[in-house]
Amino acid sequence: MSDRNIYLDHSATTPVRPEVIEAMMPYFNQRYGNPSSIYSIGRDSKKAIEEARQTVAGAIGAQPREIFFTGSGTEADNWALKGAALANQQKGKHIITTSIEHHAVLHTCQYLERNGFEVTYLPVDIDGLITPEQVKAAIRPDTILISIMFANNEIGTIQPIAEIGKIAKEKGIIFHTDAVQAMGNVSIDVEGMNIDMLSMSAHKFYGPKGIGVLYVKKGVKQSYFIHGGAQERGRRAGTENVPAIVGMAKALEIAIANMDNYNQKLTALRDRTIREIEEKIPFVKLNGHRKDRLPGNVNFSFDFIEGESLLLLLDMKGIAASSGSACTSGSLDPSHVLLAIGLPHETAHGSLRISFGEENTDADVDYLMEVLPGIVQRLREMSPLYEAHCKQQETQVTV
């Protein structure tokens, strides 16, 4: 085990910022009132929520009335898709999405398919991109919803959201985007981009876990997902998670204020890491688009080796990274995203995702590059696939 502790998995989750924790603290046991209550400490909570709503709305150019707090990014995605599907099924039952969505969208689509909806999963190109033309071509008279993620959680590819929004608007189809990975990394303007619904999750931008937002443009027809009390104007029931709501707004406020610096820094770390891995390690492939990608995202496939072993050896050296999406590691399936960009199964199993964040420095990249090539080499020497490859090469050479 190592005494180093280098966290390179900010796409999985981020630590909560000290300023955010500080903002949350009073709401645990001083201003703990239920925001639905009319007495003084209830009104304090209510006010805190409404201020948070304003901050979140401001961050994406929305109106406060269009912001609904949820218990996670996943809940926001479920609500967006199921809510729009149920409310608009008279109009049609066809939904368009991509084959590289997060499971929160994909599994919800599969649920809708089991319940009579039809879903088109647009294929992506080798970089993980879809084109506006693909979307346009997939639209049918009965299409009621287009859901396309802003940025991919595994390979970091950023989609042409504004162009897709324009098409959706022209055709009068509801357009949802899962912006869980994009928030805090990319400027988003729901008006300018013609986004009707947008999901976010605070723990991806140094806010707390267990709190998300669904933006729903005024006038979008959508049924409710969690029924009960009159919270969130009756549209999302459940006692409001006041500390988390306050924390989310604080985290977003800081993220938006620092976005340019943050991106510059992360892009530099990212590009250096990509360059050095390509220079120092043979049989590798960069996954995702080389330019249209999240500033902190590096994703490589290493031929002949398997991802979990790679992660374990990195962990033993004090480096935390991931292989495909952290959320899917409970499953044994190779990443559906890597398969969608055309990697063969065995290569998909051997991917490494590094996602940089705030506290990372060039020294972290130095250390990563000190240990990574050796680890890859060690696993290859243990791999029957590498043995087979080498023997084949030898044969070719000797022939």
Place this chain on the structure above:
Amino acid sequence: MSDRNIYLDHSATTPVRPEVIEAMMPYFNQRYGNPSSIYSIGRDSKKAIEEARQTVAGAIGAQPREIFFTGSGTEADNWALKGAALANQQKGKHIITTSIEHHAVLHTCQYLERNGFEVTYLPVDIDGLITPEQVKAAIRPDTILISIMFANNEIGTIQPIAEIGKIAKEKGIIFHTDAVQAMGNVSIDVEGMNIDMLSMSAHKFYGPKGIGVLYVKKGVKQSYFIHGGAQERGRRAGTENVPAIVGMAKALEIAIANMDNYNQKLTALRDRTIREIEEKIPFVKLNGHRKDRLPGNVNFSFDFIEGESLLLLLDMKGIAASSGSACTSGSLDPSHVLLAIGLPHETAHGSLRISFGEENTDADVDYLMEVLPGIVQRLREMSPLYEAHCKQQETQVTV
């Protein structure tokens, strides 16, 4: 305004215990790893969740595999009802519940009614009780689910859950109970009481907001509600809210350990308050069962006055209480619970709920009884209903 600050609304929400905050703190920005990740700080989070799951399971006599963390009590209720309804609709489409459930159950039932299910809302008696016989009589061949709250959030009445569980078991019908108000106040044993599903919410027992649990007995047929990643063994998706999960378990552990003392103390405050209100204020009616009620719950109707005004004047004296459920105060409807126990509309509007908690003392009751009679009198003097009543009395006396 007053310099007093007496919180008498613990059924709406409770402050988070200092020990609970302390238990949560490390998970915000030290042990912040995503529990789905395989590296060291991810494993720490995973371990913390599994320990919490064990604690929660232990508190109700369940197996850890039967405990699923959710984003609120409301989500647990939604999942329980919608999940069981969808998974068992081949068998039948009839559900039995009561007319005094929390909106999280009632509005979910109404949603299910809009989607082809039939719901029987059992009426309650004047004390808010239902009888096992009523349940038995309502069962039909196509009944697939019985959902009956353990203890009512407004009037505190505790239902005969074990007897109902027995009937449900005999008939092979899934039995859910919303135990959001009961947890920490009443001993619960899911095995002995034949409970198949049970909802709880941490912020009602000095834990954090935004975290709940649904217990689902092994083998109960139930579809999932939030689709996505493989968290909670694939049954409830979304990155786990690790600090809140840890906090919930800590709060429950303390609540269970202190339950006897806590109940004794609260019962004394409750019974004294009931006695004194009945002695000192005319035209009042105790709502809820006098004995089978939550230890901290006091609920009175005051004729001729309206609840919100009462709450505002109490608030100005530094007392936080509620009128009906805090969760429904966003609506203008009089409490459905008070109507269900047979109160006329005007009386239902004039109810006051006091719910005692940990930090309350006899001095709080002293102060309450110092100010409450005067406030009630003042509002009555302003009320045209009281004027009409007095004139009628005079007429009767002079005749």
Place this chain on the structure above:
Amino acid sequence: MYSEKVLDHFSNPRNVGEIVDADGVGQVGNPKCGDIMKMYLKIEDNIIVDAKFKTFGCGAAVATSSMATELVKGKTVQEALEITNQAVAEALDGLPPVKMHCSNLAEEAIKSAIEDYRMKNGLIDEDSSCNVCCKRCEDVHHAIDVEE
């Protein structure tokens, strides 16, 4: 939720009480809906010289009653009839959206009391009586909490 002014008029309501020899008395609202407003007017030479109220209702109902009595005093009957619910709400620095119907109640109470005055003085036909307390309660309640 409530403005300072609403809270002031709620906790120190002006003109609470009865006018025993009132020239016009109006009562609107419905106890089922949780609010009743009763207004007493003293009218001399077509001018409202005194106004009092009793109200069963929420904070906003009490505050709007108080404000309405303040607004009508010194006004002619015609001027008083022109007081809108908006005007009452504005005089209180606004009301929360769910409470706006309370300002309707105040407007209606004024109208109802003036109508009573006119009827007693033979100024209008009995059957032109506008029954102001119509199905307001149901209307209001159903506007809230409906799935879109």
Place this chain on the structure above:
Amino acid sequence: MYSEKVLDHFSNPRNVGEIVDADGVGQVGNPKCGDIMKMYLKIEDNIIVDAKFKTFGCGAAVATSSMATELVKGKTVQEALEITNQAVAEALDGLPPVKMHCSNLAEEAIKSAIEDYRMKNGLIDEDSSCNVCCKRCEDVHHAIDVEE
């Protein structure tokens, strides 16, 4: 998730490598499923005198390979055939439920290598060959994450 022993066998795997003049070689698994285990056995007088492996796979796959080679060494062919996946997992102080199939792989690798040895030595018919690497990958994957 992994026991200390699994982590030890993963980070310091025993018997990694090839035996150039192996008497039996077995390869099981499928790169599509993310794991392949190749086992080399040196067998003298019906006794396994050496064992080596190469594995492409997760931590559990590497550790079970390592443990399997340790377990077979010194055993007779018959004894080696009796090593179950349970035994391999137990020798590692257990495996997480989702990883139990990796211990299957180890058992299969032993059987496959012994079969190869027997075939080369004319000890069994060629067509009795049990094709151990069957549809395991699909089976395993579909057992997980299915709605109940």
